[in-house]
Amino acid sequence: MTIRSNIKANQSTRMNVLTPEQCQELVLAAEEAMWRTGTNFHDEESLEIMKKAGCWVDGERVRVPAHIFEQALKTCQKHIVLCNSRTGARELFVEGNNSYFGSGPCTPFTRNPFTEERHRATRQSVGWATKVLDALPNIDYAMSLGIVQDVPLLISDRHEFEQQILHTDKPIITVCVDQWGQADCIKMAEIVAGGEEELRKNPFICLYAEPISPGVHCREAAQKLVMGAKKDLPTIYTPCIMAGGTAPATLAGVMVQGLCESLSGLVLSQCTREGAPFIMGGVYTILDMATTIFSYGAPELSLLLAALADVAHYLEIPMFGTAGCTDSCIIDEQAGIEAAISVAMTNMSGANLNHDIGYAEQGATSNLDLVVICDEVLGMARRLTNGIRVNEETLALDVIEDVGPGGNFADEDHTEEHIEENYMPKLINRAAREIWENAGGKTLTQVANEKVRDIINHHEPEPLPKDLAAKIRDIVENAVGHMPGED
Amino acid sequence: MATIEDLSKYVIKGNVAKTKKLTQALIDEGAAPLEIINQGLIAGMNVVGVRFKNGEMFVPEVMVAAKAMSQGIEMVEPLIVEGEMPSAGKVLLGTVKGDLHDIGKNLVGIMLESSGYTVIDIGIDKAPEAFIEAIKEHQPQIMGMSALLTTTMLHMKDTIELMKEEGLGNVKAIVGGAPISQDFADEVGADGFAPDAASAVDLCNSLLS
Numbered sequence: 001m002t003i004r005s006n007i008k009a010n011q012s013t014r015m016n017v018l019t020p021e022q023c024q025e026l027v028l029a030a031e032e033a034m035w036r037t038g039t040n041f042h043d044e045e046s047l048e049i050m051k052k053a054g055c056w057v058d059g060e061r062v063r064v065p066a067h068i069f070e071q072a073l074k075t076c077q078k079h080i081v082l083c084n085s086r087t088g089a090r091e092l093f094v095e096g097n098n099s100y101f102g103s104g105p106c107t108p109f110t111r112n113p114f115t116e117e118r119h120r121a122t123r124q125s126v127g128w129a130t131k132v133l134d135a136l137p138n139i140d141y142a143m144s145l146g147i148v149q150d151v152p153l154l155i156s157d158r159h160e161f162e163q164q165i166l167h168t169d170k171p172i173i174t175v176c177v178d179q180w181g182q183a184d185c186i187k188m189a190e191i192v193a194g195g196e197e198e199l200r201k202n203p204f205i206c207l208y209a210e211p212i213s214p215g216v217h218c219r220e221a222a223q224k225l226v227m228g229a230k231k232d233l234p235t236i237y238t239p240c241i242m243a244g245g246t247a248p249a250t251l252a253g254v255m256v257q258g259l260c261e262s263l264s265g266l267v268l269s270q271c272t273r274e275g276a277p278f279i280m281g282g283v284y285t286i287l288d289m290a291t292t293i294f295s296y297g298a299p300e301l302s303l304l305l306a307a308l309a310d311v312a313h314y315l316e317i318p319m320f321g322t323a324g325c326t327d328s329c330i331i332d333e334q335a336g337i338e339a340a341i342s343v344a345m346t347n348m349s350g351a352n353l354n355h356d357i358g359y360a361e362q363g364a365t366s367n368l369d370l371v372v373i374c375d376e377v378l379g380m381a382r383r384l385t386n387g388i389r390v391n392e393e394t395l396a397l398d399v400i401e402d403v404g405p406g407g408n409f410a411d412e413d414h415t416e417e418h419i420e421e422n423y424m425p426k427l428i429n430r431a432a433r434e435i436w437e438n439a440g441g442k443t444l445t446q447v448a449n450e451k452v453r454d455i456i457n458h459h460e461p462e463p464l465p466k467d468l469a470a471k472i473r474d475i476v477e478n479a480v481g482h483m484p485g486e487d
Numbered sequence: 488m489a490t491i492e493d494l495s496k497y498v499i500k501g502n503v504a505k506t507k508k509l510t511q512a513l514i515d516e517g518a519a520p521l522e523i524i525n526q527g528l529i530a531g532m533n534v535v536g537v538r539f540k541n542g543e544m545f546v547p548e549v550m551v552a553a554k555a556m557s558q559g560i561e562m563v564e565p566l567i568v569e570g571e572m573p574s575a576g577k578v579l580l581g582t583v584k585g586d587l588h589d590i591g592k593n594l595v596g597i598m599l600e601s602s603g604y605t606v607i608d609i610g611i612d613k614a615p616e617a618f619i620e621a622i623k624e625h626q627p628q629i630m631g632m633s634a635l636l637t638t639t640m641l642h643m644k645d646t647i648e649l650m651k652e653e654g655l656g657n658v659k660a661i662v663g664g665a666p667i668s669q670d671f672a673d674e675v676g677a678d679g680f681a682p683d684a685a686s687a688v689d690l691c692n693s694l695l696s
Contacts, residue, residue, distance in 0.1 A: 042587065108637060108666040120668075147637050147666075154638055177638050218587045244547070245590050289545035292594050292684045364665060484585025484639045485612060 012097070013387045015348035017307040023314035026252065030259035031066045038063035039215040039264045043222035046268055053271035064267050072263075072270035073315060077277040080234050080318050082141065082171035085192055085204035086462050092140055092171055094234070094279065094318045097350035099385075100140035101343070101378055103133055104325065104356035105175040105208070109365040110146045113452040118365055121146025125366075126160050128456050129358070130167035132368050135459040138378035141171040141206075145358050145366035154481025157181040161188055162476050166469065169462040173206045173236065173355070179223035180482050182207060184475055186231060191471045192464065200232050206279070206353075207235040211261045213246035220484075222268065229269045229276035236320045236353075237265035238281020242294050245287030251304055258284050258304075259311065266317075279353065281320035282308045288327075293362045297327035297338030306349035313350065321346050324357030324374040331369045331445045335360060339370060340377045347381040372448040376427045383423035394418070427451065491518065491527040494559070498531025499538075501551030503558055510559040520566040524573060528559045529603055536602055540685065546594075553601040575603035576695050579627040581618060582611040583646065586639035591664060594684040595631065602688045615646040619653050627658060629691055634664040644675040651676075659694045663687060 018026070040060040041047050047057055056063040082092040092100050110121040110129070119125075121144075129145035148159040157176040164172050165188065174189075176182035185205070193199035209224040211217045217225075221237075228235030239261040241247040247257040262280045269278045284304035288295045295301065305321045312319035323346035326335040339357075346354050356363070358371040388394075399414040409415050427447050429436055442450075464472075489509050497506040506528075513523050535552045538544040544552075564572060578599050582589050589611045596606045607625045609617065622630055630650070634640040640662075647660050659678040662671070672680035679694055681687035 109668075149637065153641060156637065177636075212587050216587055242590075245594075287546070287590075289547060290539075290542050292546060292591075483641070484636065485614070485642075486585070 009390065010387055013348055013385045015306060015345070016310055017303060017349070018310040020314055023311045026255050026259060026311055027315065029252075029256045030263055031064075031069055033256055033260040034064040034069060034264055034267075035066060036063075037215070037260070039211070039217060039261060041217045041222055041268070043217065043219040043226075045226060046217065046222040049226065049271050050268060053267075055267070055271075062264070064264060068271075069263060069267055072267045073317070075270050075274040076266060076317060077275055078316050078318070080277045080279065081203075082206055082234065083202040083204045084169050085165060085172065085189075086169040086464070088193070088198070088202040088204075090202065092353070094352045096352075097313065098352055099347050099350055099354065100352065101324065101347075101354045101357060101374075102139055102141040102170075102173070103129065103143045103145045103358045103371060104322075104363070104366070105143040105145070105173070107146050107359065107364060107366040108149070109361070111360070111365055111367045111369075113368050113449055113456065120149040121366070122150040123148050123159055123163055126163040127167050129366065129368060129371070130164045131459055131461060132371055132452055132455050134168035134170060134461045135455045136372065136375040138375045138382070139170070139357070139371070141173060141353070142168050143173045143175065143355055145368075145371075152481055153177075154483065155181065155476075155479040158184050158188075158476045158479045161185045162472050165189075165192060165472060166464055167461050171204050171206065173208055173353075175208045176224065178220045178482055178484070179227055180480070182224050182227055184479055186227075186233065188472050188475050191475075192468055196231075203233055205233065207233055208238070208281075209235065209265075210238045210240055210281070211265065213239050213241040213261060214257055215261060217261075217265070217268075225265055225268055226272050229272035229278075232273065232276060234277040234279055235269065236279040236281045237262050237269070238283060238320055240283040240294070242285055242287040243300065244289065245292075245294075247284075251300060251307070254284050254304060255307060255311070258282055258308070279318045279320050280308075280312055280315075283322045283356070284308060293327065295327055296322075296325040296356065296359055296363050297334070297342075299341065302342045302345040305351060306345055309346075309349035309351035312352070318352045321349075321351030321354040322356045323347075323351075323354045324370070324377070325359035325363065326370065327362045329361045329365075331360065331367055331373065331448075335367075335370060336373065336444070339374055340381075343374060343377045344381040344384060347378070347385050368452040369445055369448040372451050373427070373444060376425060376448075379423055379425065380428075389421075489513070491522060494523065494527030495531035495534065498528055498552055498555045498559070499534050501548055501555055503551070503555045506555040506559050507562065510562050514563065514566065520563045521571065521573070523563050524560060524567075528556045528563075529573065532556045532601060532603070536688075546597075549601055550597055553597065557600070573603065574605050576629065576691065577605045577607065577625065577627040578629045578631060578691060579607045579609065579618075579621055579625055580631045580633070581609040581613040581621070582633045583639050583642040584612060584614040585642065586634050586636055587611045588635035588664075589633070591635070591684070592631075592633035595633070595663065595681075595687045598684040598688050599691060602692075604688075604691065615642065615649040618646050619649055619655065622650065622655055622658055623653075628695055629659045629661060631661045631663065631687070634662075634667065637666045640664065640666055640671070643677070647676045661687070661690060661694070
């Protein structure tokens with residue numbers, strides 16, 4: 001018998017971009033920027049809240065003293081759980097080194113998986129997308145993959161939410177057009193959960209807002225954040241910044257700019273209501289200097305967000321990351337490379353809740369073929385992070401002795417008992433050439449597209465009870481839009 | 488002896504100090520002011536434009552070249568008879584009401600200025616009335632509106648309609664931003680749409696040709 005003593009073992013493959021000392025340096029720099037430069041809040045209520053809490057308010061500019069930020073860091077909830085909308089089962093533990101993945105929101109366009117046409121997203125396209133997300137085993141939650149645009153645009157978020165809640169029981173991250181839209185979506189979620197208290201106890205929705213970089217919190221974003229805190233619902237605050245455009249060109253400078261914005265949001269959230277569940281978000285990338293686009297496929301995106309995961313772990317707060325997306329206009333080799341690198345790297349970094357699976361064309365168009373491909377990539381990525389278990393059973397010395405030189409392990413009981421240790425692909429082709437040719441000689445994208453069509457045609461999500469669906473419909477039908485810039 | 492060709496080279500290299508020094512030398516030597524601008528400064532910038540399109544130069548290099556060019560032009564400008572100052576045209580830019588996003592608009596402005604346009608940037612969150620007032624004041628040939636959101640882009644139509652009501656239909660209206668498409672531009676009655684900052688320059692060139 002092997003006696004093991006004082007052993008350190010890796011439960012998972014690990015990756016760090018930054019040391020704790022470097023994380024501290026970045027956080028302290030962000031604290032300095034929050035104080036020296038500050039950020040602008042275009043919202044009266046937020047200015048009042050922050051002033052009352054002791055922040056220095058000069059017009060729209062808010063400077064956060066370090067002790068107020070440090071207090072906010074102490075009070076914010078470190079343990080956030082997202083639940084199943086039908087059963088209330090507690091499913092996603094958005095904390096520690098847990099990594100969950102899902103789609104992205106708000107693409108103006110989508111690609112129809114049947115006609116291959118690129119068109120503006122519709123009620124139907126969001127319904128289809130949600131069905132696909134619901135069916136895929138490695139996708140943990142749903143974002144809409146499109147702004148519904150075949151309805152009045154000012155209330156598109158209510159239609160989006162309706163399509164989502166009808167087609168999945170997985171947690172939903174809802175991105176609303178403004179505070180009024182968010183209020184309606186919360187109302188709908190409360191109906192499904194069985195009341196305000198029930199939703200708060202077992203939240204299946206997560207709210208979302210983003211500042212405008214550099215350093216501007218528009219009214220809608222600030223109001224959504226304040227509402228999330230008052231309602232005690234998990235709220236993501238995610239700067240979308242680009243090196244050399246809305247942030248310094250240096251990646252450390254990007255980190256400081258992004259942290260300054262999201263942590264100012266944390267301060268607003270905690271000053272509104274201590275203990276409010278807050279998730280630090282980020283889409284940190286580069287401004288591509290040849291095309292002037294916000295890149296969703298740059299290696300810097302994955303590098304920056306893995307670094308942000310290090311900072312989130314250092315601060316012990318949940319974070320929202322980005323992966324599974326591409327700048328490519330179609331799902332080709334480029335899309336596969338960019339999506340796979342970002343998924344694998346993000347998963348290894350231990351970022352908690354990761355979005356934008358299915359984004360093509362720099363985030364302008366959603367693509368369900370890519371979602372299905374990423375589901376497979378996630379299976380592979382998770383195998384990578386499962387690492388290698390080393391113990392008496394897995395060292396398999398007895399089997400090596402039994403089989404001996406020139407033997408065969410394929411028919412050993414030990415092989416059968418441990419077959420699930422290794423990943424079995426669902427889409428990836430490993431067949432011999434003749435077999436692959438006889439099956440049609442298809443590319444991965446073709447196989448993925450067939451799967452998308454099959455899910456849309458045949459998958460049946462857990463239905464929402466009819467009386468609840470009717471109440472949701474009622475809210476959608478009575479929704480009132482607010483023109484931006486007008487009260 | 489320094490030549491006008493050398494001036495173009497300094498602009499292409501983005502060497503602000505040498506561009507200014509050589510511009511002054513050429514002025515002192517009595518070179519024709521319009522020649523300094525057209526064959527030296529703008530000629531250099533035209534090369535930069537071509538190289539950017541070919542992927543041989545990048546945004547920061549274009550910006551520093553544009554800075555060299557404009558500082559050279561500033562030195563020559565007082566010597567030019569009023570009305571003879573070359574300009575590709577005047578473009579007024581702004582982000583629509585309710586929208587505070589402006590990086591895209593700013594990049595369009597930089598690209599247009601680099602191509603010899605005079606750019607008036609009225610900023611963010613601008614109501615249709617603010618666009619009209621600015622058009623009346625600055626009298627541009629082109630008015631460009633930017634929006635990042637599907638909600639705020641609705642203000643574009645109001646602005647174009649108000650322009651027509653106010654008798655400003657001769658000013659070309661162009662639109663851009665992540666949710667904008669050619670179809671949308673047609674729907675709101677815009678004269679043009681460009682998918683990125685560099686192609687906005689081509690669009691303006693074609694609208695004014």
